[in-house]
Amino acid sequence: xxxxxxxxxxxxxxxxxxxxxxxxxxxxxxxxxxxxxxxxxxxxxxxxxxxxxxxxxxxxxxxxxxxxxxxxxxxxxxxxxxxxxxxxxxxxxxxxxxxxxxxxxxxxxxxxxxxxxxxxxxxxxxxxxxxxxxxxxxxxxxxxxxxxxxxxxxxxxxxxxxxxxxxxxxxxxxxxxxxxxxxxxxxxxxxxxxxxxxxxxxxxxxxxxxxxxxxxxxxxxxxxxxxxxxxxxxxxxxxxxxxxxxxxxxxxxxxx
Amino acid sequence: xxxxxxxxxxxxxxxxxxxxxxxxxxxxxxxxxxxxxxxxxxxxxxxxxxxxxxxxxxxxxxxxxxxxxxxxxxxxxxxxxxxxxxxxxxxxxxxxxxxxxxxxxxxxxxxxxxxxxxxxxxxxxxxxxxxxxxxxxxxxxxxxxxxxxxxxxxxxxxxxxxxxxxxxxxxxxxxxxxxxxxxxxxxxxxxxxxxxxxxxxxxxxxxxxxxxxxxxxxxxxxxxxxxxxxxxxxxxxxxxxxxxxxxxxxxxxxxxxxxxxxxxxxxxxxxxxxxxxxxxxxxxxx
Numbered sequence: 001x002x003x004x005x006x007x008x009x010x011x012x013x014x015x016x017x018x019x020x021x022x023x024x025x026x027x028x029x030x031x032x033x034x035x036x037x038x039x040x041x042x043x044x045x046x047x048x049x050x051x052x053x054x055x056x057x058x059x060x061x062x063x064x065x066x067x068x069x070x071x072x073x074x075x076x077x078x079x080x081x082x083x084x085x086x087x088x089x090x091x092x093x094x095x096x097x098x099x100x101x102x103x104x105x106x107x108x109x110x111x112x113x114x115x116x117x118x119x120x121x122x123x124x125x126x127x128x129x130x131x132x133x134x135x136x137x138x139x140x141x142x143x144x145x146x147x148x149x150x151x152x153x154x155x156x157x158x159x160x161x162x163x164x165x166x167x168x169x170x171x172x173x174x175x176x177x178x179x180x181x182x183x184x185x186x187x188x189x190x191x192x193x194x195x196x197x198x199x200x201x202x203x204x205x206x207x208x209x210x211x212x213x214x215x216x217x218x219x220x221x222x223x224x225x226x227x228x229x230x231x232x233x234x235x236x237x238x239x240x241x242x243x244x245x246x247x248x249x250x251x252x253x254x255x256x
Numbered sequence: 257x258x259x260x261x262x263x264x265x266x267x268x269x270x271x272x273x274x275x276x277x278x279x280x281x282x283x284x285x286x287x288x289x290x291x292x293x294x295x296x297x298x299x300x301x302x303x304x305x306x307x308x309x310x311x312x313x314x315x316x317x318x319x320x321x322x323x324x325x326x327x328x329x330x331x332x333x334x335x336x337x338x339x340x341x342x343x344x345x346x347x348x349x350x351x352x353x354x355x356x357x358x359x360x361x362x363x364x365x366x367x368x369x370x371x372x373x374x375x376x377x378x379x380x381x382x383x384x385x386x387x388x389x390x391x392x393x394x395x396x397x398x399x400x401x402x403x404x405x406x407x408x409x410x411x412x413x414x415x416x417x418x419x420x421x422x423x424x425x426x427x428x429x430x431x432x433x434x435x436x437x438x439x440x441x442x443x444x445x446x447x448x449x450x451x452x453x454x455x456x457x458x459x460x461x462x463x464x465x466x467x468x469x470x471x472x473x474x475x476x477x478x479x480x481x482x483x484x485x486x487x488x489x490x491x492x493x494x495x496x497x498x499x500x501x502x503x504x505x506x507x508x509x510x511x512x513x514x515x516x517x518x519x520x521x522x523x524x525x526x527x528x529x530x531x532x533x534x535x536x537x538x539x540x541x542x
Contacts, residue, residue, distance in 0.1 A: 152363035155331050159357045160377045161350055170376065174367045233406045243468045 004017050012022040040222040049226035055211070056230040063207040065194040066123055070130020071238070074191070075130055077131070078138030082176075083168070084212035085139075099122040104167040108194055111201040126198040126207075138180065145179025146172055177248035185246050196231055200234045208234070271302045275340070276432050276464035277305040277328055282337030283324055283489075297323045301337070303483060307431060310458060312475035312482045314523065321491025323469045325436050328466060329357055340484045343431060353381065355432040356425030358461075362417035364409040370420050371396070371405035378429045383517035388508065395423040398457060415446040417435065419453070426461060433458075433465045439474070448511075451477055472527070474521045484526040494526040 020160040022042045028034070029041040036044065038117040049056060077221035114125035144241055149172050199209025208231045296353040297320040303461035305311045313321040325333040327339055330346040349355065356377075364373045374387040374395050383391075396402050399419040409417055409526055420436055425433060439447045451474060469475050475482045479498050486493040498519045510516055 135340050136357070145310050152359050152361045153365070154356075155329075155359065158331055159329055159350065159355075160380055161353055166380055170380070171365065174365065177367075252410055 004026065009215060013208075015095045026096055036101035037219065038154040041223055044222040045225040048220075048230050049224040052223060054227055056208075056227060059090045059206060059208045059211045059248035060230050060234050062123075062194050063192070063199070063231070064210065064237075065131050066126040066207070067191040067234075067238065070129045070195060071134050071184070071188060071191040073127070074134025074187065075138050078135045078183065079142050079180055081145060081148055082139050083136075083173075084145055087164075087168070087174070092143070094216040099136065099139060102132065103140075107133045108197045108201070111198040111203075115202045120202050121204055125203060125206065126195050130191045130195040133190040134184075137186040137190065140157075141183030141186070145176030148179070149175050159227040178246065181242065181246035181249045187234050188242040192231070192235040192238050271523075274307065274343075275304050276307045276342060277303070277466060278310065278340040279326075279328070282324075282327060282334045282339060284320070284327060284332070285335045287518050294392050297489055298327075298334075298490035299452075301490070301492060305432075305464050305466060307464050307541070310467065310480045312467045312469055312479040314469055314472065314475045314482055315487060315490075315493070315527070316487050317470070317487030318490075319485040319487040321485050323490065324434055324485075325434055325466060329355065329434050353377070353428055354430060355434050356428065356430040356437070357434040357516055358418070358421045358438045360426045360437040361445050361525070362409070362421040364417055364420055364424075366409050368408075369405065370401065370409065370412070373409065373420055374423045374427060378425060391427065395426060398426070398460065399423045399451065413446075413502075415450060418442065418450065420505040424452070425458070426463075429461065429463075429464055431444060433461075433463045434465045435465065437470070442469075443519050447474070457458050472520050472523050473511070473516075476516060476523060482519075482523050496522055496526060512530050524525060 029039060030117075045070075056120060056186040066178070068163075092105050110132070111125055111129050114128055118201060153171045153175070157171055162170065196207065196209040199207045200213060205211075205214070208227050212224050212227045213229075215221075257354065278533065279301055282301040283296065284300060286297055289296060301324060303311075313324060315321050323332065328333050328341065328346060330350040333346075339346045341354050344352065344354065364370075365376070368376070371389075371392045375383075375392045378388045378391060381528060393403065394411075396405050399422055401419055401423070404412065404420075409420070412420065418441075422435075422438065425435075437449050442450060447494070448541045455478060465478075467475070467478060476498055482496045482498055485491065486495045496519070
């Protein structure tokens with residue numbers, strides 16, 4: 001019984017805090033008569049959100065699709081590159097600087113350049129931005145995971161005369177899997193954020209980022225916040241899905 | 257796997273091809289960085305293991321017993337000397353899967369079920385799924401884990417994990433079994449039960465065994481011969497034949513037998529390098 005009480009408390013505590021914060025927000029806006037362009041009240045944001053569920057949903061689908069494509073492409077490229085780098089140390093040494101550079105540059109800043117390259121009417125630029133943002137954490141975590149093979153497993157592979165590819169498939173990749181999914185979990189929020197911010201720099205309308213800016217520029221601040229709420233939900237959705245995958249991938253591991 | 261091996265237990269017939277393991281003049285020197293601080297782990301080792309024979313390597317830490325086992329398994333190469341397994345080089349024997357090996361850590365793959373762990377060597381060597389399933393069921397029965405095939409390693413006790421590792425080592429019915437302190441991490445009760453199991457399994461499989469241990473009673477209980485090693489540099493101090501009967505005759509009662517205590521004392525004397533005086537061996541002769 002105790003663990004259930006514990007988990008109920010674990011859910012209830014942040015919920016109460018959240019409701020309390022919203023309540024204070026609402027009361028502050030009402031009491032101080034704060035103008036909507038400064039800060040709309042939670043009730044008006046939520047009303048806008050409910051009234052515009054179809055449009056928020058449509059915008060989320062556009063941004064979500066870009067983020068998902070970026071997550072999948074960046075994830076695959078990240079894992080494959082990490083496998084190659086783990087097998088060929090020279091590649092790792094050559095690419096270390098490039099990866100460090102990629103992790104330092106603000107990737108969304110590439111968006112305007114990519115719009116010119118791929119055409120402003122295409123979603124491609126946003127997907128590429130998301131993919132590059134995803135690549136870095138997935139690559140770094142996967143590479144770390146690929147180096148966690150226990151000596152006893154390495155001996156076992158040698159003793160059973162496994163080929164390098166068999167050893168990679170049977171021991172190295174499964175050892176790295178929880179690390180790959182940790183990378184994907186970190187990358188999932190980055191994918192949504194990057195895809196969304198990339199919309200600010202141009203490209204077709206319809207996504208959450210464009211909707212936020214256009215609602216704000218037409219002075220519909222509560223609606224802009226409703227789109228922000230939509231982006232938060234989208235980000236949480238990506239995060240929870242990858243967190244669930246991570247848990248699933250590491251269910252029989254004592255650690256990691 | 258190959259037909260050049262003789263039938264197990266066929267006496268100490270001469271000729272390198274008929275020996276399970278034949279080690280001549282083997283040394284292993286570990287060189288530190290830039291050639292400084294070289295450590296001679298093994299020096300001038302000569303040892304022959306007959307088919308079906310159970311040989312234990314015993315000695316204090318640093319005597320090179322694990323290194324010797326790794327050399328036999330071709331997980332490491334000797335600096336000098338030659339190792340032959342059923343007449344083949346160690347490398348050829350490894351590639352031909354002439355031996356099965358169990359380590360001090362069970363070394364199971366935690367993401368695979370018990371059955372999938374046992375069938376791993378069979379799978380790697382391309383055995384069909386149906387054959388693997390039948391063989392795995394057989395091995396699970398052999399190590400007394402019939403109902404545990406679908407469990408995962410983290411759901412098993414240490415002793416059970418070690419049994420799975422032994423089953424995996426036996427998967428391809430090797431004629432040689434290499435074991436590196438497989439019961440080292442187990443408690444004394446589990447350990448003795450595992451030793452009884454191992455004696456039974458060896459009786460059934462007729463494989464030759466090279467068994468590394470630092471427990472004297474364990475070595476005596478299990479072995480046909482006990483190889484006592486001394487450290488720095490690792491050398492063979494002496495080889496003691498233990499005539500306690502075939503595996504079928506080694507039961508729980510053997511642990512109480514006089515012959516058992518005598519052999520334990522003799523191994524102890526060899527280990528400590530003391531002369532075999534009558535007065536020095538009073539401890540076990542109650």
